[in-house]
Structures are given as structure tokens and as C-alpha cells.
Amino acid sequence: MTSTSTIFKNAHVFNGAEFLSEPTDVVFVDGVVAAVGPGAGDAEQHAAATVIDCTGKTLLPGMIDLHIHSTSSNPGSLQAFVEPFSLQFYESVRNLEATLRTGITSARDAGGADLGAKVAQESGLIKGPRLRLAISIMSQTGGHGDFWMPSGVTSPSLAPHPGRPSGVADGVEEVRKSVRTLLRAGADQIKICSTGGVLSPADDPRHSQFSLEEIRVIVEEAEAQGKYVMSHAQGTEGIRNALTAGVRTIEHGIYLDDETIQMFLDKGAYLVPTLAAPAAVIKKAETGTSGLSQQVIDKAHRVYDDHLASVRRAIGAGVKIGMGTDSGVGVHGENLEELALLAGAGMSLRQVLASTTSIAGELITPVGSVGRLAKGHLADAVVLNGKLESTDQLPRLQSMIERVFQNGVQQFDAETHRQN
Numbered sequence: 001m002t003s004t005s006t007i008f009k010n011a012h013v014f015n016g017a018e019f020l021s022e023p024t025d026v027v028f029v030d031g032v033v034a035a036v037g038p039g040a041g042d043a044e045q046h047a048a049a050t051v052i053d054c055t056g057k058t059l060l061p062g063m064i065d066l067h068i069h070s071t072s073s074n075p076g077s078l079q080a081f082v083e084p085f086s087l088q089f090y091e092s093v094r095n096l097e098a099t100l101r102t103g104i105t106s107a108r109d110a111g112g113a114d115l116g117a118k119v120a121q122e123s124g125l126i127k128g129p130r131l132r133l134a135i136s137i138m139s140q141t142g143g144h145g146d147f148w149m150p151s152g153v154t155s156p157s158l159a160p161h162p163g164r165p166s167g168v169a170d171g172v173e174e175v176r177k178s179v180r181t182l183l184r185a186g187a188d189q190i191k192i193c194s195t196g197g198v199l200s201p202a203d204d205p206r207h208s209q210f211s212l213e214e215i216r217v218i219v220e221e222a223e224a225q226g227k228y229v230m231s232h233a234q235g236t237e238g239i240r241n242a243l244t245a246g247v248r249t250i251e252h253g254i255y256l257d258d259e260t261i262q263m264f265l266d267k268g269a270y271l272v273p274t275l276a277a278p279a280a281v282i283k284k285a286e287t288g289t290s291g292l293s294q295q296v297i298d299k300a301h302r303v304y305d306d307h308l309a310s311v312r313r314a315i316g317a318g319v320k321i322g323m324g325t326d327s328g329v330g331v332h333g334e335n336l337e338e339l340a341l342l343a344g345a346g347m348s349l350r351q352v353l354a355s356t357t358s359i360a361g362e363l364i365t366p367v368g369s370v371g372r373l374a375k376g377h378l379a380d381a382v383v384l385n386g387k388l389e390s391t392d393q394l395p396r397l398q399s400m401i402e403r404v405f406q407n408g409v410q411q412f413d414a415e416t417h418r419q420n
Helices: 078-082 085-102 116-123 173-184 212-224 236-245 258-267 276-287 294-317 337-344 349-355 356-364 390-398 416-417
Strands: 005-013 026-029 034-038 050-053 059-060 063-068 105-109 131-134 190-193 229-233 249-252 268-274 381-384 401-406 410-414
Touching: 005 381, 026 416, 063 085, 063 356, 085 105, 085 116, 085 401, 085 410, 105 356, 105 401, 116 131, 116 236, 173 212, 190 212, 190 268, 190 349, 212 229, 212 236, 229 236, 236 258, 258 294, 276 294, 294 337, 337 349, 337 390, 349 356, 349 390, 390 401, 401 416
Parallel strands: 005 050, 005 059, 063 105, 105 131, 190 229, 229 249, 249 268
Antiparallel strands: 005 026, 026 034, 059 381, 381 401, 401 410
């Protein structure tokens, strides 16, 4: 089998943790980072490599989004009730490709995509980020992940099908069986709702869902199989319950207090703020064509300022922040808007980039493999058509993307795309 290699010459490199101080070469061989360093590409064994001159350009690790819903394009909208059930899966193909083009080479699907999507991406049938699946969202009856409506109809958007079992369960034994069922279906992590939410019109983001005992059992069952739990958690008490029970990542974290922030630090837990999510709801509502109920729109407005203030405090305290967008609520392919929002909440450029590379990478693959330009890691990279030096550049970061590599193979070239 012929070896394939690519050399990125003289790049301004962010390696996942820091910017390197001088122009640097990065060498990819057979889908893996083989070498990083000034002149590393000059070695004789790399003489046959494809060389990309990155003088004056920035090279980043492939970015990671820790919270997407690839089968959702407008969750909460009444339009889902009149669309064919299978349309969501065809739309997910478009959504995943748009995500890859934005430089996201790995992603956690937080509910919706089933094992078929992961296999399709891994086999090359479709283009998209490599996926870590939750399959379905676990919720108590009447909770944020229960899509039953007062009319008696259940929303089809995340409705059960053979590859996506229902996640609605109550009581210790029901949640135990539900976790086992989702793991059997191919879940890489378990997603629960320990509070209400914005997109579920009948509940309150501040109110707790699932008891502490139920969450403990969910964590116990996941950990027994080498998995972990991520929790949609917006209200203070529900966040505390999740952290107390051993949940590894808190999604959203709208209402944080000092005690809760200290719990993140004590337990080494991660916060995935998804600041873009309520902003997307508000933005859609302004168009007048979102299909969202007024209750949902009102809640997005109510939580926005509290959400930003909580994230600012968590950043200031040193909580580990992972980048996630809740794309599906917002538009797939606009994921990088979250980076500018994180900077606006007080993160430096290095912190913002680490949140979507090394920090996210250590969460989804704790033994290493993604999120860093370091020897032995997977050969994922993004080439920017300029030198990234300031958070002021983040709002236009998408327009700076020139090439996207995944597993050492170029997946996207901006110049070719413009020609098409």
C-alpha cells in the first residue's frame, strides 16, 4: 500500500494549546501527524510528500463541536408535524457536510443521529465530522426531552424509530433499562435532561428534572460500559444534581452560582455553554418565519442575559469550557459564531481555540487522538488564509478558512468551492 503524506510549510501554528513562536512545518503521513517543528518537512523521508506553502497563513487542529443535532434543522417548529418523517435524515447529510466545511472535523451529536449516520461518515458514504453519538435524549415524562404535545401528538423531530429508541423513562429501574437500550443502539455517551429548557414550551429552564437517585443510576450504568453522561442542565439545582451524581459535562449552564461553579472545579467537570442557541432562537423569531411558539421565544429572551453572565463567571473562575453550538437550533455551518461569543464572554484567543480543539478533544477521546497538532494524533487540520492573532478576527473566521483536512485527506478547498 502506497504511503500518503502532506507537509504544511512555514505555518503560523496553533497546536491545540498554544501558538508556536516561529514558522513551523506540520507533517501528515497516512492519516496521522508524523512531525511538528521548524524544518520538520525537510527530512529526506518526506521528499515525495505533497507540500502546501503556509507562509503567512495559520494552521489549526481540526475543530470540535461538542453539541450538535445533525437531524434537526429547526427544532421546536410546528413545520415538523407536516414534513415526511424521513426528511430529517436526508437533511442531516446536508447538515453534516456544512459542519465539516466550517472546519469542524469531529462532533458530539447530542440527540437525533443514530448509528447509521456514524457508519455512513466513517465509511465515506457521506461527508461530515466524525461523530460521537447520544442517539436519543433521556428525559422524565413531561421533561425537556419528552416531545408529547397537549393535543396528544408527539413531535416527530426526535421521535423513536428502530435505530433511535425512546429516552423517556421514570424511576430507577426504567432509567437503568433506558441507558442499557441506548448503549445497545450505539451511544458513545448518554444525554440526559436534568432541568427544563427553552425549546420545550411547557416547562421552565429553572426547574429540576430527574431525581438525584435516577441520575446516579444513569451515570453508574454508563460508567460500567466505559461511557459518560452529558446533561442538558440550565437551572441551578438541576446542574448541582447532575454534578453531584458524576455527570461529566453540563450543557448550557444558564443559572450558575458560586457554589455550583466551585463544584465544576472540584469535580473536573466541563461546561459546554452553547451561547449561540438562545441567540439563534431570538434571531429566528425576528424573521417572523421561525415556526416557534411564543412561549419558546419569550423564554429565549428571558434567559439570554443570565446565560451570558453565568458563563462569564465560570470562565473567570477557571471552569473547563468546551465549545458546543447546539446547531440545529441555529444553522448548521454557522458553528464558528460560538467562538466570537465565547470571546465576548471573556475568553482570550488561546482559550477560545483550545475550547474547540484540545479541551474538547480530551473530553471525547481522553487518551488523545483529536484536537491537537502533535505527533500521533489524527491528521485533522484547518488552513486559514491569514495570520490569526486577535479575538477581533473571530467574527470573520469562517471567511478565513481555505482548506479542511480530515484523516490526512483534504475535504474542502475554498477556491474549488468558489469555482463550483
